[in-house]
Amino acid sequence: MSQIVIPRRNYGYEEMMTDLTVLKSRYPFIQFTFIGESVSGRSIPVVRLGEGAKEVHYNGSFHANEWLTTIILMHFIEEYAKAYQNQGNMDSFHIPTLYNQTSLWIVPMVNPDGVELVQKGITPDHPYFDKVMRLNGGSRDFSGWKANIRGVDLNDQFPAHWEEEVTRRSPGEPAPRDYPGPAPLSEPESQAMAKFTHSHHFRLVIAFHTQCEEIYWGYRGLEPPESRQIVERFADFSGYKPVQYVESDAGYKDWFIQDWRNPGFTVELGRGVNPLPISQFSSIWEKVFRMLLTGLVV
Numbered sequence: 001m002s003q004i005v006i007p008r009r010n011y012g013y014e015e016m017m018t019d020l021t022v023l024k025s026r027y028p029f030i031q032f033t034f035i036g037e038s039v040s041g042r043s044i045p046v047v048r049l050g051e052g053a054k055e056v057h058y059n060g061s062f063h064a065n066e067w068l069t070t071i072i073l074m075h076f077i078e079e080y081a082k083a084y085q086n087q088g089n090m091d092s093f094h095i096p097t098l099y100n101q102t103s104l105w106i107v108p109m110v111n112p113d114g115v116e117l118v119q120k121g122i123t124p125d126h127p128y129f130d131k132v133m134r135l136n137g138g139s140r141d142f143s144g145w146k147a148n149i150r151g152v153d154l155n156d157q158f159p160a161h162w163e164e165e166v167t168r169r170s171p172g173e174p175a176p177r178d179y180p181g182p183a184p185l186s187e188p189e190s191q192a193m194a195k196f197t198h199s200h201h202f203r204l205v206i207a208f209h210t211q212c213e214e215i216y217w218g219y220r221g222l223e224p225p226e227s228r229q230i231v232e233r234f235a236d237f238s239g240y241k242p243v244q245y246v247e248s249d250a251g252y253k254d255w256f257i258q259d260w261r262n263p264g265f266t267v268e269l270g271r272g273v274n275p276l277p278i279s280q281f282s283s284i285w286e287k288v289f290r291m292l293l294t295g296l297v298v
Contacts, residue, residue, distance in 0.1 A: 001026075001082075005074045007281040011067065012119045013042055013112040019074060020045060027081040035107065036192025039149045040128075042112040044192055049080055052101040056296055057197070057205045059107040062155040062252065063146040063177075064114025065275040069208040072269065072284060073108045076292050080104075093293045102296045105200065110189055113149035118142045118275060135174055143275060146177035148187055155207070156180035157190035158255035160219070165250035180250055193252060204230070204263045204295055207252050210276050213287075216266040218244035219257040227263040230298045237290040240267070263298075267291070 060069030083095035151174025
């Protein structure tokens, strides 16, 4: 049976949506719906795998030039669905058992407008063309762009000491990266993620980013004690370095730990300069797929 999700450099929003439709056709037990829309009106999909009472959430591409995280999550969706249909294993994990015990909710691409900008650029007829070009210094090279199409960093948008993050960050106005916005949850993408999270009772969340092969697992001493044991398991599987605290606030993981006091993690995939080359896909996958599975059982 042919592979549906093919890792490639130009894997963006349209490719993801096409693959989700084909995956749903091949594996009818996959559920997917939408949590909201981006600034430009792109629907943000969420995939559900499993029927269990325990809920777990993974997301990718909060940052535009970290689109490789979307491909990792889409590949995981396909491999997980294939193993469930075959009533088989992934590594030593029996997928039918996980499927019945846990509901996994995956948002593969939080920031579709930003990903499209990094991968395909912007045309003069786009309503944000003039603003985007000004913010990018007139350059059509958007490889350094992390923000959404309005120049707001979506992972600096959550109400977890947001005011301190504003003071710490240098841009006082929209920018390709690091601008926390005019207020917490000012952007439709971050609003959608907050509403989605509030509508569930997640036992654990992981936000996937790139790069540096580190796992951030604490926030201001609010993380539960079990987070240490979980991150040690993640590190054993991946070889990534656990980091308890960094000088940062207002991230999705920070807000989740603060408000729910459950384990939350930011996982930085790969090494190099964003956007990471697609040639790193296989090596990243081999290091992290057991982590993705472990998150469903801890």
